[in-house]
Amino acid sequence: MVREQNDERAHGGMFYLLCDEVKDRDFQESFALIMKLLVETLQENLFLTKELLDQIITDLMKKLPGYIMHRLRLDVS
Numbered sequence: 001m002v003r004e005q006n007d008e009r010a011h012g013g014m015f016y017l018l019c020d021e022v023k024d025r026d027f028q029e030s031f032a033l034i035m036k037l038l039v040e041t042l043q044e045n046l047f048l049t050k051e052l053l054d055q056i057i058t059d060l061m062k063k064l065p066g067y068i069m070h071r072l073r074l075d076v077s
Contacts, residue, residue: 027071027072028071028072028073031068031072035057038057039053039057042056061074
């Protein structure tokens with residue numbers, strides 16, 4: 001069956017690009033919340049300095065798999 005009407009959502013694939021952008025945004029916000037909670041928990045329970053916490057988070061981010069780094073749009077060197 002051939003479509004006889006134009007569908008605005010499919011115009012130039014923009015609809016699908018927007019859907020991908022929303023998925024990435026939701027992932028980024030969720031990841032940021034998890035990281036914030038992790039830092040707060042470490043501070044409250046281990047009484048770590050800000051410098052040490054920053055180093056721990058930096059080391060963690062460097063060890064993330066590439067597909068997560070891509071979704072977060074990060075380049076940690």
